[in-house]
Amino acid sequence: MATAESELRAALATPTGPTGESVAIRQVRALIEQVAVHDSSVLILGESGTGKEVVARAIHNASPRRHRPFVAVNCGAIPADLLESELFGHEKGAFTGAVATRKGRFELADGGTLFLDEIGDMSLPMQVKLLRVLQERVFERVGSALQYRCNVRIIAATHRNLEEAIRQGTFREDLFYRLNVFPIEMPSLRSRKEDLPILIRDFSEMNVAAGRARVLLTEGAMECLSRYNWPGNVRELGNLVERLSILCGGRPVGVADLPPRYRPADWTPSADSEQIARVLMPAARPVPIAPAGGQAGTGPEPGPACAAVACGSPAAPHATQADDEQTRIAEREVLLMLEDPVPASGMILPPGGIDLRAHVAAIEESLIRQALERSNGVVAQAARLLGLRRTTLVEKLRKFGITGTDEATTD
Numbered sequence: 001m002a003t004a005e006s007e008l009r010a011a012l013a014t015p016t017g018p019t020g021e022s023v024a025i026r027q028v029r030a031l032i033e034q035v036a037v038h039d040s041s042v043l044i045l046g047e048s049g050t051g052k053e054v055v056a057r058a059i060h061n062a063s064p065r066r067h068r069p070f071v072a073v074n075c076g077a078i079p080a081d082l083l084e085s086e087l088f089g090h091e092k093g094a095f096t097g098a099v100a101t102r103k104g105r106f107e108l109a110d111g112g113t114l115f116l117d118e119i120g121d122m123s124l125p126m127q128v129k130l131l132r133v134l135q136e137r138v139f140e141r142v143g144s145a146l147q148y149r150c151n152v153r154i155i156a157a158t159h160r161n162l163e164e165a166i167r168q169g170t171f172r173e174d175l176f177y178r179l180n181v182f183p184i185e186m187p188s189l190r191s192r193k194e195d196l197p198i199l200i201r202d203f204s205e206m207n208v209a210a211g212r213a214r215v216l217l218t219e220g221a222m223e224c225l226s227r228y229n230w231p232g233n234v235r236e237l238g239n240l241v242e243r244l245s246i247l248c249g250g251r252p253v254g255v256a257d258l259p260p261r262y263r264p265a266d267w268t269p270s271a272d273s274e275q276i277a278r279v280l281m282p283a284a285r286p287v288p289i290a291p292a293g294g295q296a297g298t299g300p301e302p303g304p305a306c307a308a309v310a311c312g313s314p315a316a317p318h319a320t321q322a323d324d325e326q327t328r329i330a331e332r333e334v335l336l337m338l339e340d341p342v343p344a345s346g347m348i349l350p351p352g353g354i355d356l357r358a359h360v361a362a363i364e365e366s367l368i369r370q371a372l373e374r375s376n377g378v379v380a381q382a383a384r385l386l387g388l389r390r391t392t393l394v395e396k397l398r399k400f401g402i403t404g405t406d407e408a409t410t411d
Contacts, residue, residue, distance in 0.1 A: 046186030068112030131395025
């Protein structure tokens, strides 16, 4: 017993839950720690894409049931006439197509946690059956009168307003109170934009772990993302980072690289005079997605002007002057380079050195793309902006796999 308790305390001592350092996310992680050790039902509320399943898994992983299965089922994605079989299982021959006995999600989650996502989309008849199971802790497979005991913890989630659904008669009030023992509200991404940099950092690391390129954002691109409303929340951000990882292949992502919806309405290529900044967020993150691939000290320590790009705020709350230099570099590292030529005296060599060829190539490619944007793809005009012969620029376009509107023509 003492060993089990010590293991549980060790699990809770590890930061867990959704990524971010905003007040709202800190509160969510505190609620996770409070409820995880108990077996009470939890209802997670919030818009689609806010990370409700992340919260459910965090509760399970910090609970005494963490060594048993975590089983998730999306109640809104399964037709109403099939959901009963999906949850409770069925016997052979119970209905057309039931060629064998099949266990349901309640049996598969025995001893663990059953996550009922989009519970607000469940039909009223199915709500009645679920309520009975929650009250009596027994269920029957479809086509059988034999009762099975269930030993699962229920965590439900929905993006709907269940209290409004109760008033409209589409959700049972008794089931709501059975599920709503411990509610947790997930904040939308637009209400915690200070978490954008650290979220982008984590998604970038996930892409690197999957064999894709790291995402490097310019200051202007980061500002555009900070102004965006994020209707799809964290899920939308993750999809965007993956797209940029594939599209840009490791070169700095400028405003021109963002899909149109993320750019300001009045944006034009000529307004895209940006600083190239590599967004590296605080190293201390609540859920490490993948081991950090780089070493501390691979970039210059930023000044006050670029701290906001790295951390999303003027200063990270945990950074102090007493911090070790390597830690400060890892937490606030930003590679900053102006579009205009920078005097040699203004360049800072990172403590760990750099791959100069790759670094220069990334800058060169970014400026070439900006010149093409500014000249509407006309290679001759872009060459004049860059002070190059047209034939020289054509060679560089082929090198980087970039196409201009008049590339095929000759001088």
